[in-house]
Amino acid sequence: MRTDAYRAVRRRVVSATMLTLTGVAAVLTVVPLLLILWHLLRMGIGALDLAFFTHLPAPPGEVGGGVANGIVGSAIIVAVAALIGLPIAIAAGLFLAERDGSRLATAVRFIADVMNGIPSIVVGIFVWAWLVVAMKHFSALAGGVALAIMLLPMVARTTEEMVRLVPRELGEGGFALGLTRWRTTLGIVLPAARSGILTGVLVALARIAGETAPLLFTTLGNNFWQLRLDRPTAALPLQIFQYAISPYEDWHRQAWAGALLLIALVLAVSIAAKFLIRSPFRER
């Protein structure tokens, strides 16, 4: 007979069980992260010597190969992407925040969100069809453009979110003092949202720095020093990929080391972002 007391106890047991299961889900989610970090450290730290950072790639079997050109190449490509993409993205974010409510802004916002979901490899083949074919070369520029296309919707949306967090009173104060709209936005509102926007930019840059697929047929990769913007350039994620799928033990070790380097970068940026988000208008 199901007495009330029995049912009350049963409900509590069910509640405790289900909530424990959610805890189990949390553990199961965090475990792969710990495993990945542990394996990266264990397999990669051995290969992280000075040669790794300063030498060019060596043929398999030769000691002393490194990914120096990949590190520099990635930096160049990300810099190109930032130069092209950031101004447009921040301006687009301001547009979305200012024109909020208009049908155009809603449509642009929706398109930005959908663009955030376009696979990076499709962006890669698009830039190939557009720039690489036109220039008749694989190039760092094409890679930078591909990464900029990925950067655009990301930074536009985060900029918009951060600008919208700024209280109205700040902008209205500007108008009350007789400032024109552009002075108000650029001189008062934008600086107020500065740390939030910077965080969004940093996180986005860290994300595109780790992208491989868009670079596969735009930058192509390079085993030597190459600093021209219109020729194939090395990139760290590309080298990790090539080393990982190769059959050489030595290259595998370097792949792990390169991956460790990438992760360290991502970790550093994530932590910096957490500390940077000190905008006084944002709730902790």
Place this chain on the structure above:
Amino acid sequence: MTPYASSDPVAALPGAERGAPSRVARALGGGNVADRVYGLVLLGAGLVLPVLFAFIIARVGAAAWLAVRSFGPGFVTATAWDPVAGRFGALPFIFGTVVSSLLALAVAFPLALGLSIFLTELAPRWLAVPVAFATDLLAAIPSVVYGLWGIFVLVPWLRTHVEQPIADRFGDAIPLLAGPAYGVSIFAAGVILAIMIIPFISAVSREVLAAVPRTQREAALALGATRWETTWKSVLPFALPGIFGAAILGLGRALGETMAVTMVIGNRPEVPSSIFHPGYTLASVLANEFAEASGDLYLASLMAVGFILLGVTIVVNALARLLVWYVARRGRAA
């Protein structure tokens, strides 16, 4: 509403009717030249996104046209992928993409939901903050790093401890689970995709759950519900459309994932008979074969594959965003 006044301060002044700025000028942001230029620059930047979007679709579509003309709609159902003979069909890739992504979603959704509930409803702050941080970190790991770990750690482990035992026990009865377990397989791709999309689904779900008004929880608790009953019967139904939106967003992410999948799926352009056999996805075939594609038809076929991938991810993402947006509106109205 905009954080700053939407009315034009110039037009609001008395006597502004005479010599008032035109409607276009006001729309662009003001009566003076600087504001108009500023408005124009912002408008231009805003328009870059839809123009770029249209350009991407048009360019990839145009490059795929040769394949569409040669094969017609049969392209999506043909199973042969034979560059040498010039026969191209996308079915193996569509199969691999869909099956690995659905598998990933099936594994990831309950885990992500449990994680979200844990973080928003249950965990004390000292636990929730590090776990949330760990989840965000998982989301930031580059795909190629997942792939690297997948090849050397996950795949061998799965092969010995999961795939082969399951294949031995159930393989004869269920052909879909038949061995031999290669390790690199659709199953491995599904598992690694699941790990990759859990943080994604969980992040969106957490926002959705947090947006549920407190009154829902408080009402249930006031009526004597246990904490689980509150969550299951009062909070979740409210957030369900948004959580489905999060799940579909995760699916969209899994559909387009390239590097990690390429490294663990085995890259065999055939429709596999078992999930423990190698397969191929739309994104992987592009990653592997694009750089060496020779001949116009080969290239156009690869572009057609890319176009299918583009179309599928656009549709899935648009659907998901609409769902999330719909829930956000309902939440605000409540």
